[in-house]
Amino acid sequence: MNRRAFLAGCGAVASLGVFGRGGLASDDPLRIRVWLSDRAAEYDKVGSRACEHLDSALAPVGDGVQVTMAEETVTLPAEGGRQVLARHWPRRVLEGAVGGDVNPTTGVNLLVTDGDPTEQPAGYGRRYVAASTGARYIAEMDLPEEAPGDLRYSVAGVATQLLLHECGHALGLTHAHGRATVSDGRVVASPMVGSYLWRPAEVRRQYLDETNACGDPLPPPTAEGERRLGLRYSPCALGALPS
Ligand SMILES: [Zn+2]
Numbered sequence: 623m624n625r626r627a628f629l630a631g632c633g634a635v636a637s638l639g640v641f642g643r644g645g646l647a648s649d650d651p652l653r654i655r656v657w658l659s660d661r662a663a664e665y666d667k668v669g670s671r672a673c674e675h676l677d678s679a680l681a682p683v684g685d686g687v688q689v690t691m692a693e694e695t696v697t698l699p700a701e702g703g704r705q706v707l708a709r710h711w712p713r714r715v716l717e718g719a720v721g722g723d724v725n726p727t728t729g730v731n732l733l734v735t736d737g738d739p740t741e742q743p744a745g746y747g748r749r750y751v752a753a754s755t756g757a758r759y760i761a762e763m764d765l766p767e768e769a770p771g772d773l774r775y776s777v778a779g780v781a782t783q784l785l786l787h788e789c790g791h792a793l794g795l796t797h798a799h800g801r802a803t804v805s806d807g808r809v810v811a812s813p814m815v816g817s818y819l820w821r822p823a824e825v826r827r828q829y830l831d832e833t834n835a836c837g838d839p840l841p842p843p844t845a846e847g848e849r850r851l852g853l854r855y856s857p858c859a860l861g862a863l864p865s
Pocket residue numbers: 787791797
């Protein structure tokens with residue numbers, strides 16, 4: 623932990639106050655704190671783009687969820703790999719070793735690294751803690767208002783959707799909260815379904831059921847159309863979030 627993170631986009635959390643009250647009252651918003659690794663923070667726009675896309679995707683839940691930027695960056699032993707994403711980062715959050723007065727159980731701590739989002743595992747997410755790679759690509763993303771709700775496949779699109787996917791897990795969502803729609807020759811996968819939709823059938827079955835948690839059927843693996851990456855949570859996902 624050394625430098626201060628670039629702070630455009632969403633507001634910084636004050637070091638004292640937010641988590642310093644011995645837990646959040648039930649009517650306080652669920653706070654997503656976005657952390658950047660030291661290397662991720664070298665891309666000027668990554669913090670603001672990450673916050674803007676999270677803000678945009680979560681806008682329908684109103685004040686129930688609030689996205690903020692951590693004030694400091696995180697020094698990591700590596701930018702990717704299961705050891706860092708799924709063990710090192712969650713352990714540091716749990717041990718309170720990320721600085722400030724982070725409470726690991728009352729808000730989401732979401733780390734963005736400069737790892738390769740095309741290598742597995744590209745991210746990690748469980749209740750309250752998540753990590754996502756692809757900082758350099760997220761930094762290149764268009765602003766949400768310039769990007770439509772769904773995108774043609776690109777690494778930047780994959781990395782941005784992955785950020786929403788892992789954050790969704792940290793907010794308590796599962797793959798069953800996602801959906802995919804087919805219309806006008808386009809197959810659009812929402813963030814919680816993501817690219818699993820297009821994995822080979824036997825792999826897809828491990829991650830996705832045929833219908834989602836709200837009873838919406840997913841298109842069959844044979845569904846034809848341009849593959850599009852959705853940057854909006856499904857109604858089923860939004861309905862499961864605090865509002
Ligand atoms: Zn997942």
